[in-house]
Amino acid sequence: MKRLHLFVLLTLLASLTLTACATATAPTQSDSAADTVTTASSGEQTGTIVIRNMGNLTSWNPTLTSDGASLQARNLLWPALINTDETTGEPVPGLQTWEVSDDTLTYTFHIRDDATWSDGTPISSTDVKFIIDAIQSDIETVFETAVEQIVAVNIIDEKSYEVVLDENNCAFLPSFGAIRLLPAHKYAADFSDFESSDFNMNPDISGGPYILEEWAPTEFEAYTANPDYWGGAPAIPNLVNRVMEDSATGVQALQAGEVDYMTMQGDLFQQISNLDGLEYSSFPQTSVGFLALNWSDPDNPQPAYDANGNLVEQTPHPLFSDVRVRKAVAMGINVQDLIDAMGPDGGTQLVGAVSPISWAYNDELSPYPYDPEGAQALLEEAGWVDSDGDGVREKDGEPLAFTISYSSILQMFETETLLIQDQLNQIGFDVSVQHYEWANYLEEVLYGQGFDATPMTNSDGAAAEPDTFTSLILSRQDVPGTGNNFTSYINPEIDELIDQARSVDGCDQAERAELYKQIQEIAHEDVSYVWLFVPNMFHVSNSRIGGFEPGATWVYYGYLDHPQEWFIKD
Numbered sequence: 001m002k003r004l005h006l007f008v009l010l011t012l013l014a015s016l017t018l019t020a021c022a023t024a025t026a027p028t029q030s031d032s033a034a035d036t037v038t039t040a041s042s043g044e045q046t047g048t049i050v051i052r053n054m055g056n057l058t059s060w061n062p063t064l065t066s067d068g069a070s071l072q073a074r075n076l077l078w079p080a081l082i083n084t085d086e087t088t089g090e091p092v093p094g095l096q097t098w099e100v101s102d103d104t105l106t107y108t109f110h111i112r113d114d115a116t117w118s119d120g121t122p123i124s125s126t127d128v129k130f131i132i133d134a135i136q137s138d139i140e141t142v143f144e145t146a147v148e149q150i151v152a153v154n155i156i157d158e159k160s161y162e163v164v165l166d167e168n169n170c171a172f173l174p175s176f177g178a179i180r181l182l183p184a185h186k187y188a189a190d191f192s193d194f195e196s197s198d199f200n201m202n203p204d205i206s207g208g209p210y211i212l213e214e215w216a217p218t219e220f221e222a223y224t225a226n227p228d229y230w231g232g233a234p235a236i237p238n239l240v241n242r243v244m245e246d247s248a249t250g251v252q253a254l255q256a257g258e259v260d261y262m263t264m265q266g267d268l269f270q271q272i273s274n275l276d277g278l279e280y281s282s283f284p285q286t287s288v289g290f291l292a293l294n295w296s297d298p299d300n301p302q303p304a305y306d307a308n309g310n311l312v313e314q315t316p317h318p319l320f321s322d323v324r325v326r327k328a329v330a331m332g333i334n335v336q337d338l339i340d341a342m343g344p345d346g347g348t349q350l351v352g353a354v355s356p357i358s359w360a361y362n363d364e365l366s367p368y369p370y371d372p373e374g375a376q377a378l379l380e381e382a383g384w385v386d387s388d389g390d391g392v393r394e395k396d397g398e399p400l401a402f403t404i405s406y407s408s409i410l411q412m413f414e415t416e417t418l419l420i421q422d423q424l425n426q427i428g429f430d431v432s433v434q435h436y437e438w439a440n441y442l443e444e445v446l447y448g449q450g451f452d453a454t455p456m457t458n459s460d461g462a463a464a465e466p467d468t469f470t471s472l473i474l475s476r477q478d479v480p481g482t483g484n485n486f487t488s489y490i491n492p493e494i495d496e497l498i499d500q501a502r503s504v505d506g507c508d509q510a511e512r513a514e515l516y517k518q519i520q521e522i523a524h525e526d527v528s529y530v531w532l533f534v535p536n537m538f539h540v541s542n543s544r545i546g547g548f549e550p551g552a553t554w555v556y557y558g559y560l561d562h563p564q565e566w567f568i569k570d
Contacts, residue, residue: 052262082177171467266343287459352520
């Protein structure tokens with residue numbers, strides 16, 4: 001099971017010209033959509049904006065996905081249950097308003113009266129109950145922990161319903177808000193087609209600001225404005241998501257006026273040679289960046305618990321099951337070098353799993369220092385010595401060797417990988433690197449837990465809520481294939497503290513903060529992950545777009561927040 005966290009997920013496949021997009025064969029075809037893409041490729045400003053796509057989405061069903069391309073698309077089609085304030089990250093009304101009972105166990109929600117699907121069907125309490133029941137069924141989904149404490153959904157009327165929890169959960173609203181609605185009338189009531197329905201790959205209606213007009217996998221998605229969108233009809237009639245793998249090519253397309261908006265980190269922003277005609281904003285990402293070191297055998301990934309809830313004895317990793325080796329890795333990496341590679345003001349070094357912009361971040365902790373001599377002493381203590389003078393340490397005849405697996409979906413990951421490889425090789429490791437295409441990386445490496453080490457980030461728009469990040473270190477999230485605890489870090493004390501922090505009486509922020517600070521301290525001492533840094537993210541748009549005002553909690557892969565408020569200037 002896995003709580004939804006919004007990973008840094010960018011493009012998947014080779015960059016393509018928009019002319020190629022226009023001639024592609026898509027699952028659903030439309031001459032008008034193809035004309036829109038062709039027009040966009042010519043640079044004409046005809047009521048169309050072009051966004052750099054996150055990549056080849058895996059499904060239009062947002063309950064089944066956590067890749068960036070799919071997450072971006074969900075904002076255009078599927079309404080969120082709870083909105084997030086762009087400045088504070090706190091839950092705010094959008095599709096719904098709500099009240100909470102005095103015992104904090106019952107939430108009463110009211111859906112906007114004017115909210116409908118684009119086919120005219122009301123967005124209703126039935127849709128909400130359907131999606132909650134679907135998540136609680138036996139389908140594989142990233143949202144299971146968001147609803148695990150829900151014991152009842154009571155429909156009051158078409159637009160009102162109650163959600164009843166089994167115990168207080170101070171983080172309920174942010175996690176519940178990550179769920180996206182789907183039209184219940186497009187699926188079987190018993191969820192038998194929830195994972196297999198053609199609607200998952202060819203959605204013909206929307207509850208968001210745009211309606212899918214045409215889709216050519218690996219190439220583009222073309223949308224038209226939803227005139228009946230309850231949040232206000234978009235002023236821009238056409239939107240195209242253009243797939244480009246190479247981020248530098250995206251920058252070139254942005255400067256050439258072929259792309260109207262994309263996000264990038266400082267290393268790419270520096271490559272923009274001319275900012276004329278462009279506008280930009282920069283914010284620290286609502287994320288935590290890390291090098292994940294696998295605590296268990298990557299050749300035999302196992303969940304933390306079996307089907308009966310019993311702890312599974314996992315085969316330890318030959319290197320990283322030893323805390324001394326993990327600390328040596330942390331002390332052998334010059335994180336400032338990684339930050340500097342992102343350009344001026346490239347980012348902020350981290351100490352733990354909670355975002356630095358959160359009220360619960362433990363700023364009393366100090367990051368592990370860059371200390372190659374100290375790292376080598378730890379390796380010596382752990383029995384790893386260079387007995388033959390070849391520069392590689394050995395123990396019991398085995399070299400101190402491991403592989404960093406990565407995807408270049410973000411240039412940052414490749415940069416980090418190569419810098420870390422060089423730095424650790426200097427203190428006696430034999431580090432090799434292996435690149436994966438994004439889809440294979442997700443399935444085989446990250447969620448499949450088939451790695452020695454891998455760089456990644458964990459991101460969430462509700463960064464003020466510390467609980468949104470703790471799935472990285474929660475033992476019941478150690479589920480190969482779906483879980484967010486990629487390293488198989490198992491610590492019952494951490495689990496207990498996380499549960500306590502979620503259920504503090506009255507949800508007192510100061511009391512919760514102390515618990516989360518304890519959690520960060522323990523996870524830091526254990527080197528649950530090698531925490532790296534939070535990079536700054538630049539949102540860059542063509543000056544012809546008005547109403548484009550990124551917020552501090554915009555997740556950095558181009559989440560397309562409030563596109564209905566954008567307009568093309570005269």
